[in-house]
Amino acid sequence: MTSMAISTYLDSRPGIEVVPSEQLTPIDVVVIAAERLTVETSSTLRKVKATMDSPVVLILSETSRDDLVTAVECNVAAVLPREAATGDRIEHAVFTAADGGGFLSTSMLGELLKQFERVQREVLSPHGLHVSGLTPREIDVLRLMSHGLDTTEIADELCFSERAVKRVVSGVTGRLKLRNRPHAVAYALRMGVI
Incomplete structure (x- = not known):
């Protein structure tokens, strides 16, 4: 046509x-x-x-x-x-x-x-990234946050220090311009990674 x-x-x-x-x-x-x-x-x-x-x-x-x-x-x-x-x-x-x-x-x-x-x-994978812009480590932390775990529980579950968990959350929210933890979890849900 x-x-x-x-x-x-x-x-x-x-x-x-x-x-x-x-x-x-x-x-x-x-x-x-x-x-x-x-x-x-x-x-x-x-x-x-x-x-x-x-x-x-x-x-x-x-x-x-x-x-x-x-x-x-x-x-x-x-x-x-x-x-x-x-x-x-x-x-x-x-x-x-x-x-x-x-x-x-x-x-x-x-x-x-x-x-x-x-x-x-x-x-993406060679740089430790996912299509969502999140690393596997960030996805793990956000997944556990979505289950209601606090910083201490996430650190215990992933064998990280509490400081490492806080750095991961801070890195995600800062890099992606997200306001807070619930916003980060909502982003991960929308991207289909958790």
Whole structure:
């Protein structure tokens, strides 16, 4: 489908209003069609993220694993290969993105998961980090805090000194700009590490 065909189709669907790209009204979802994720396309995606902070449905003729990571960094909520981008799928992707969800083909999802596994293995793990930005030691302390243990109990459980536990908590809250221990536990829960 061409960009014009996509616009025409979406504008004909109930619940969707297509507005010109230069219109300054709030936009719920941005749809971008491109051949590849070039530097220019990436720049456009970053500009959309910075100015509108709206989710993006990206339709590409060619994609690579690295393209998917760049797309995620640029607030892309849905990536559709052009050959599979039927009107119904585009409409579904637009509504999914508008509702805060994401949409990827199973092969693209597999590629994205492989890429994140590689980042964890090659970049984060060698530095003792997790995708959440927490070290295994910090995760252990936060897990025990979430169970209601105090500093002394955590130190006993992990065979640390109380001072080491306090340093871990202070390091996490300071580095991640968290207000206090409950905020640190809530962060770890949201990140899915405890």
